[in-house]
Amino acid sequence: MRCMKCGEELPERARFCPECGAPVEEVPAPKKLEEPLEPMGLGAVPLVPVAPPPRATRIRPHGERARVGADPLVGPRRHASVYTPPVGSWDEPRASEDEPAPQGGGEAAKDEGGHGNGGTERGEAPRSGDAPDDRRAHDDLPEVADRTSVLDSAATAAATAGGRVSSAISSLNRRHVTIAVGAIAALVVVAFLAWVATSWLGPFVDRSVQPNVVEEPVDGQDEGQDEGQDEESPSAAVAEGGPEVRTSLADYSWEELSQISALVAEADNDAAAIDIAAYYNLCDEDGTLSADDTKDLELSDGTVVPMAVAGLRHDERSDGSGAAGITFVARGSVGSQPMNALAQTEGGWEGSTLRAWVNEGLLALMPTDLADLLVAVDKTTNPVAGSGSTEQVVTSDRVWVPSYSEIVGEVVAGNKRAGVYESEGDQYRLFADMGVTSAEGAPQIALASGEYWWERSPEQTNANWFMCVSPDGDTGYGHRPATPDAVVIGFCL
Structure with missing residues (x-):
């Protein structure tokens, strides 16, 4: 099988082109979990981090590896910037899969200390016959996809478990509300029955206690007025021209006291006169x-x-x-x-x-x-x-x-x-x-x-x-x- 972008012959089971890094169309589907993950228990759905999708990595040609400087003590140097290959270096397909890759020689094959770069860095194009190395470089990609599928399945299972828990809680709350309403209704019924039983019409009332009987007003007496009560109250007399009520005798003017004196003099009897004087705080209630x-x-x-x-x-x-x-x-x-x-x-x-x-x-x-x-x-x-x-x-x-x-x-x-x-x-x-x-x-x-x-x-x-x-x-x-x-x-x- 060849790469759809550069035409390079692809190794067996390769998911990315070793020449241009383009993804292969036939990417195997992620495996499904045979059994869903156990939920973390009742309650809130746990936050499950989702792994980022696999990212394509540009592979430098074998011939360009020598351009990357390396320290002989700590190994190859890795630059933060992405190396841009020379123009046309990606467009020259190899004759065949078995054709040996050119060996870097001379100064290009040596590092800064003159030593040969005897290892293959991650992301470098493999030599001829290095298919196993190619597999080792890209075998982690299907694992990432598989982990993503596993995490998605776990999140789905946890959400399902959370929904079931919420449904169970709602059902439990409705049951409690139903029980409370039933208890209140029972109390109301019991209170009503107790009131009926002890009221005047109930079977447990004391018949020896007679209810208050409202007597008809006597001739010449207003309804609701007690017998012996004066027909004219102090408030009625005050409404006919009395002054404002004050706290003590000293607070009144002589004119106001003269008005009160007139009200006292016009009272029907001495008891009514005392009521008026007491209303104006000139004496006590008994005079x-x-x-x-x-x-x-x-x-x-x-x-x-x-x-x-x-x-x-x-x-x-x-x-x-x-x-x-x-x-x-x-x-x-x-x-x-x-x-x-x-x-x-x-x-x-x-x-x-x-x-x-x-x-x-x-x-x-x-x-x-x-x-x-x-x-x-x-x-x-x-x-x-x-x-x-x-x-x-x-x-x-x-x-x-x-x-x-x-x-x-x-x-x-x-x-x-x-x-x-x-x-x-x-x-x-x-x-x-x-x-x-x-x-x-x-x-x-x-x-x-x-x-x-x-x-x-x-x-x-x-x-x-x-x-x-x-x-x-x-x-x-x-x-x-x-x-x-x-x-x-x-x-x-």
């Missing part, structure tokens, strides 16, 4: 008042007096329109004045110079935005002892000082005024919550300045005195009317 929750009253002369809520719907308006919403009492003195500068008890509170001062001179010192909001209320005062009159006097005042009974409440047995003193008004809730009584002194209402302060009540056991509170809180003290004592005022909005 309890605090002496520490105050709002400063600033007078034009520089005096600052803390004012506290003393009562809700306590005083009656002088115009007959009902109770004033909120009453305030000072927790300090607005100044010092005599009860009567004329040094007389005649005329009592009604004819005193102190009453004229608080309703005229003091009123002029108040801020205009407050003075215009004050509501005149009726104040009841006993007649002066020994005056021959037993009739109480009612005055209309915008500003006033408290009476003895408004501070201590009912006069108890054992008090020297019991049976003689007639009440000049009910006790304010503030003093009641502070624990003030007629049975003993009340240091909790004593002034921090250590002054006596006036009550508008004439002393019923002494015709020459008006009553006052001592520096230690004794509410039953008496002073002559010309004495300049501290003035603790009250007013209504």
